[in-house]
Amino acid sequence: MERKVVIPGEVIVSGEDYLPGEGTEKRGQEIVAIRYGLAEESSSLVKVIALSGIYQPRRGNVVIGKVENITFNGWVVDINSPTGAFLPLAEVPRFVSKDEMSEVLDIGDMLVAKILGVNGRGIDLTIKMRGLGKIEEGMIIKVNSNKVPRIIGKEGSMINIVKNETGCNITVGQNGLIWIKGERIEDELFVKRAIMFITEKSFTSGLTEEVQKWFDKHKKGEKEKE
Amino acid sequence: METARITGERISQYLSQGKRFDGRKPEDFRDIEIETGVSKRAEGSARVRIGKTEVIVGVKMDVMEPYPDSADRGNLIVSTELLPLSSERFESGPPRFPAIEIARLTDRAIRESKFIQMEKLCIKEGEKVWAVYIDIYSLNDDGNLMDAAEIGAVAALKTARMPKYDEETGKVLYGEFTEKKLPLQKEPPIMVTAYKIGNSWIVDPTLEEEDVSEAKVSIGATPDGVISSIQKGEAREIDIKEFEDVLDLTERVRKKVFKEIEKYSD
Amino acid sequence: MTAKTFKRPDGRKAEETRPMSAKVGVVPNADGSAMFSFGDTVAIAAVYGPRKMHPQHSQNPEKGTLRCNYNMLSFSVAERARPGPNRRSTEISKITEWALEPIVMIKKYPNMVVDVHIGILQANASTRCAGINAAALALAHAGIPMKELVSSVSIGKMDKTLVVDLVKEEEDWEEGEGSTDIPITLTNSGKITHLQLDGKITSAELKEVLKLAKKANREIYEVQKKALKESIKLN
Numbered sequence: 058m059e060r061k062v063v064i065p066g067e068v069i070v071s072g073e074d075y076l077p078g079e080g081t082e083k084r085g086q087e088i089v090a091i092r093y094g095l096a097e098e099s100s101s102l103v104k105v106i107a108l109s110g111i112y113q114p115r116r117g118n119v120v121i122g123k124v125e126n127i128t129f130n131g132w133v134v135d136i137n138s139p140t141g142a143f144l145p146l147a148e149v150p151r152f153v154s155k156d157e158m159s160e161v162l163d164i165g166d167m168l169v170a171k172i173l174g175v176n177g178r179g180i181d182l183t184i185k186m187r188g189l190g191k192i193e194e195g196m197i198i199k200v201n202s203n204k205v206p207r208i209i210g211k212e213g214s215m216i217n218i219v220k221n222e223t224g225c226n227i228t229v230g231q232n233g234l235i236w237i238k239g240e241r242i243e244d245e246l247f248v249k250r251a252i253m254f255i256t257e258k259s260f261t262s263g264l265t266e267e268v269q270k271w272f273d274k275h276k277k278g279e280k281e282k283e
Numbered sequence: 284m285e286t287a288r289i290t291g292e293r294i295s296q297y298l299s300q301g302k303r304f305d306g307r308k309p310e311d312f313r314d315i316e317i318e319t320g321v322s323k324r325a326e327g328s329a330r331v332r333i334g335k336t337e338v339i340v341g342v343k344m345d346v347m348e349p350y351p352d353s354a355d356r357g358n359l360i361v362s363t364e365l366l367p368l369s370s371e372r373f374e375s376g377p378p379r380f381p382a383i384e385i386a387r388l389t390d391r392a393i394r395e396s397k398f399i400q401m402e403k404l405c406i407k408e409g410e411k412v413w414a415v416y417i418d419i420y421s422l423n424d425d426g427n428l429m430d431a432a433e434i435g436a437v438a439a440l441k442t443a444r445m446p447k448y449d450e451e452t453g454k455v456l457y458g459e460f461t462e463k464k465l466p467l468q469k470e471p472p473i474m475v476t477a478y479k480i481g482n483s484w485i486v487d488p489t490l491e492e493e494d495v496s497e498a499k500v501s502i503g504a505t506p507d508g509v510i511s512s513i514q515k516g517e518a519r520e521i522d523i524k525e526f527e528d529v530l531d532l533t534e535r536v537r538k539k540v541f542k543e544i545e546k547y548s549d
Numbered sequence: 550m551t552a553k554t555f556k557r558p559d560g561r562k563a564e565e566t567r568p569m570s571a572k573v574g575v576v577p578n579a580d581g582s583a584m585f586s587f588g589d590t591v592a593i594a595a596v597y598g599p600r601k602m603h604p605q606h607s608q609n610p611e612k613g614t615l616r617c618n619y620n621m622l623s624f625s626v627a628e629r630a631r632p633g634p635n636r637r638s639t640e641i642s643k644i645t646e647w648a649l650e651p652i653v654m655i656k657k658y659p660n661m662v663v664d665v666h667i668g669i670l671q672a673n674a675s676t677r678c679a680g681i682n683a684a685a686l687a688l689a690h691a692g693i694p695m696k697e698l699v700s701s702v703s704i705g706k707m708d709k710t711l712v713v714d715l716v717k718e719e720e721d722w723e724e725g726e727g728s729t730d731i732p733i734t735l736t737n738s739g740k741i742t743h744l745q746l747d748g749k750i751t752s753a754e755l756k757e758v759l760k761l762a763k764k765a766n767r768e769i770y771e772v773q774k775k776a777l778k779e780s781i782k783l784n
Contacts, residue, residue, distance in 0.1 A: 064777045065652075065689050066697025066737050073682060080694075091654060091696060093777055108781065109581060110692020111599060123284060137284055139600045139661045160592040167287050177659070197287040203692070242297045246304060322671045325624035335577050339670065341624025364632055368595035368666035370578050375618055375666075377633065388648055418623040418632060420668070422593070423576050457627035507761065 060100040063090040069103055070272065081107025095260070112202035112232040114138050114180050118172045121230035122182070124162050132162050134170065134182060136232050137199075141179045144170060148183035150190075167192040169228055169236065173267065188228070195226075195238030198249050200256050204232035207259045208252060215255065215265060222272045223248050245280075247275070291495035295481035295510045303485065303492070310536055312487040317434065317547040319442040326460070327443025331435040333487060335425035337369075339419050340435035342443045342465075346455055349405070349412040358414040359406025361390040363432060369421040381428075385419060388474065389512055390460075392503025393417070395511035396472035399440065403466035411453070415465070426490040429501055434472035434544055440465055470505035472512070472539055475533040477502075479519065484529060486536050500526070502533045506541040555710035558718045559588075566702065566714040566765055571682070571776035573690040581691025583776065587685035587702075587714055591671040594683035596691040598663035599655065611737055613658030617645040619680055621669040641677045648681050648701065648734040648743035654694040663693060674717040675703040678732050681743070690780070699742055700769035701734035704758045706750055711757055713765045731758055734765045 063069055068087045077083040080092040081103055090096060094105040114120070114136070122136035131145040146153055146164075153161050163166060169189050170182040184190045200208065209216050209229055220227055225239035225248050234251065239245045254271055258264055286294075294304065299443060300310060313334030322328040327342035335440035365373045378386070393399065404413040417439065419432045445463045447456040477484050478496035488496060497519035503512035515521070521529075561567070567588030576582035579595035586592070599675045602608045619641040623630050634642075645667065655663055665687065667680040678701035705715040708725030713729060722728040729748025735741055750758070 062778050062781050064698065064774055065695035067774075069352050082696075091694045092692060094692070095781075107692050109690060110578065123287060135284055139598070139658070141601070167289055192289060194289055194292065196290045196293045199284070236447075242293055242300075242302075245293070250302070298577070322622070322624055323669060324627050324673075328624060331564055339622070341622065343624050343629035345629065362623070362632055366620070366666065366668060367597075367664070368576060368579065368582070368593065371597050371600075416623070416629055418629075420622055422668075423578050 058096075059104070060095055060097050061149070062094070063096040063105060064093050065091055069096045069105075070098065074101050076102045078102045078104030080107060107203050109201065109203060112136075112138050114140060114142075114172055114175050116172055116174055118231035119169065119228070120170055120172060120232040121167060121192070121228065121234035123230075124164050124166045124168065127158050127162075127164060132158070134168070136170075136180065136230075137234065138180065138232060140175070142170075142172075142182050143179055144168075144182040144184065148173070148181075148185055150185050162191055163225055167197055167236070169230070171194075172258070192236055193201055195236055196245050196249070198235050198237065198252065200233050200235065200252065202231065203229055204256045204259050205229060205233060207264070208235075208255050210265065215268065218265065218272065219248055219251050222276065250275075286491045286494035290491065293484070294492060294495055298480055298483040298485065305489065309483060309485040310532060312526050312536065312540055312543070315434065315540070315543045316499040317438050317544060319438050319547070323448065323494070324458070325439070326446060327439040327441075327465070329435045329438035329442065330422075331431045331438065333427060333431045333434075334339045334489065335423055336427055336431050337422040338428060338431045338435045339420050339422055340432065340439045343416040344443075344446060344455070345414045345416070346406065346411055346448055347414050347454065348410065353401070354409040355405045356401035357399070357403070357412045359390065359394055359399065359417070360414060361386045361393070361419070363389070363415045363419040365421045365424070365428070368425040372424070373421070384516070385429050385432045388429065388501055388503065388512060389417070389419065389436050391512035392472040392474055393436060393440070394434055396468070396503065396505055396509070398437070398468050398472055400466040400468065403488075406448070415440075424490060426488045426509070427476065429476050429490075430474050430487065433472070433503065437471040437473070438544070438547065440467060441471065470507055471506055472503045473544075474501055474503045474512075475536045475540060476500065477529045477533055479525075484532060486532070500529050500533075502530070504533075505538060506538060508534060528540070554560060555707040555712065557712060559716065563712045564761060564764065565722045566768060567716070569769065569772045571686060573686055573776050573780045579687070579689045579691070581693070582687035582690070583690055585679050585686060585773075587675050587679050588673060588716070589671055590665060590669075590673045590675050590679050590713065592669050592676060592679035592683045594665060594667045594680065594687040596663060596665050596684075596687040596693065598691070599658040599661040599693075600664070602621060602660055602662040608660040610659050613655030613660075614662045615646055615650050615653055615655060615665065616662050617642050617649065617665045617667065617684065618756065619667045619669075619677065620647055621672060625669045641680070644743055644745065645677065645681055645684060648699060649684060649688065650686075651740070651742045652696045652699055652736055653712040654696060657694070663688070672717075674715045674720045675732070677701070678703050678734070681734050682769060682773060686776060689777055697737045698770060698773055699734050699736050700734065700766045700773065701733045702762060702765040702769060703730060704761050704765075706748060706758070707729055711754070711761060713761055718725050733758070733762045735762060737766070737770050739763060776781060
């Protein structure tokens with residue numbers, strides 16, 4: 058089945074053998090879309106890839122958030138999800154006394170965290186692993202979380218091109234927030250433009266080559282400016 | 284989520300080099316697009332886009348008694364609603380301060396510049412005058428709703444046509460437009476709001492830039508430089524020298540903005 | 550049943566809707582948004598959510614809440630409408646919610662709210678229908694799980710003639726039995742999620758109305774579907 062744009066209520070395929078995946082429902086013999094997006098089929102599993110909509114938090118996701126509040130046993134973090142997220146004192150890699158809490162992470166600070174678990178009451182975070190923790194400087198940009206897989210690419214292929222071409226450190230949160238840190242602000246803004254290009258062209262196939270071409274073209278422009 | 288503090292620091296650092304994230308200089312406005320006559324039931328209307336910020340403004344007219352202290356002139360009523368549809372930050376309910384500020388500053392700029400020749404809106408002194416309602420609505424907030432609103436108000440006023448008025452019945456015949464325009468001065472007031480980020484001043488901020496600004500000054504003036512309304516906003520103090528620089532800055536910008544919007548004049 | 554005794558002011562046939570247009574993504578800030586118009590009745594809708602519901606005491610722990618707000622811009626109508634809610638807009642907000650809730654699958658979002666904000670930019674009758682059509686599009690555009698779309702249209706009875714998609718002049722018509730206004734919203738599979746009536750009609754006539762509504766519904770659905778599909782450019 059060819060990939061196609063579907064709308065809620067639209068029949069994607071008809072047939073006993075097909076199985077309803079994410080974003081679909083089986084009604085009788087038909088697999089029907091229940092979300093607006095790109096319908097895809099592989100090995101009889103039909104699913105709809107969401108192109109829009111809010112972030113769905115999952116265990117193991119690396120996310121970027123902002124500290125909203127400090128409570129007696131941890132930090133309330135906004136990760137742009139309607140379900141609240143919480144970083145308990147126990148999930149910080151060193152001992153923090155109650156008085157030091159705002160020194161470690163203060164209200165308004167940005168951090169990279171990993172989701173330990175998602176339950177009805179909230180999302181539990183940790184910053185105990187390498188690469189996680191407070192973000193000291195750089196810039197944060199926001200994209201629709203559904204574009205993140207494209208931005209990262211298969212096994213990081215896409216984001217690595219961006220990193221190599223700009224020389225910046227880039228952490229892509231699954232929740233759509235991205236932290237960029239480079240030597241110069243120009244380099245960080247270059248990353249931002251590249252990522253916007255990727256999100257605009259996210260439905261194109263052969264995007265990796267497109268992005269490489271984009272860099273070749275724009276790097277020339279950057280050199281000319283200097 | 285409001286703009287992150289660290290991003291704000293970057294914005295500030297970059298500005299100290301005279302540069303902005305979207306490639307603009309501190310004194311550059313984003314592209315301004317104006318469409319008039321966008322709402323047929325309105326006597327006048329305009330849709331203004333500055334970058335991704337969008338507002339829609341309508342002018343409605345009615346005949347009523349004049350206010351006691353202006354028996355021989357028309358009435359001007361300006362309102363603003365920051366629609367919840369235009370931003371996750373706006374809630375349903377009666378207008379709060381940001382909406383009220385936009386309405387009042389737009390009102391002052393238009394009223395004090397005497398852009399509308401209010402004496403010509405008198406039908407019968409002490410008894411009947413025309414009332415001009417300017418209603419401003421936000422459609423998408425990406426910063427600088429203030430200036431967009433005022434540009435929209437001016438564009439809607441300039442293209443408004445007066446409805447027919449039946450003197451005998453005292454009724455306005457809505458939908459029956461005359462060819463008569465509103466009695467307006469040639470020079471429209473233009474609002475330019477300057478925002479302070481770190482030690483730099485910019486105009487026409489994006490929402491991100493607006494989030495990190497600490498002081499602002501709105502100045503409404505006609506292109507010939509006569510100022511009719513000023514408001515310094517936000518809680519950070521500014522020097523007198525800074526204020527003088529802002530006066531010069533807004534004067535330069537105002538001339539450019541006027542040229543831009545003149546393109547849309549009939 | 551549909552005697553050709555009533556001549557429509559804009560020359561349309563009895564079963565003809567005004568030219569319709571729809572577009573999604575008109576409010577960049579929103580999670581989903583759309584514009585829908587019947588002729589010169591123009592509605593825009595923006596969806597924010599699912600997001601946390603405030604105030605907390607309004608939260609529903611069993612399922613998400615759909616919250617609709619219909620608002621006519623002051624200058625959308627001939628005589629200026631004072632800004633702010635009134636009884637009519639409050640009622641329309643509620644029936645809009647009822648028109649959309651059966652198809653929106655927000656059981657999966659307890660304690661959360663999906664806010665749908667509708668603004669009427671220009672009015673020439675059928676505003677609630679245009680609003681519902683825009684809202685359905687905006688919800689889909691926002692990625693909200695939905696069983697299907699809904700389409701809304703006003704059917705009128707002018708004396709004895711049934712017409713589709715009323716304009717204001719028809720709404721105000723007073724000759725003979727006058728004008729009966731029936732706004733109705735149907736799912737694409739033909740279920741009624743919203744029905745109102747204001748006027749004078751018999752059951753037999755009403756059955757004819759439903760037939761007309763079903764037909765118009767299919768035309769509106771095509772316009773809505775096109776707007777959603779065209780918004781994505783696959784290469």
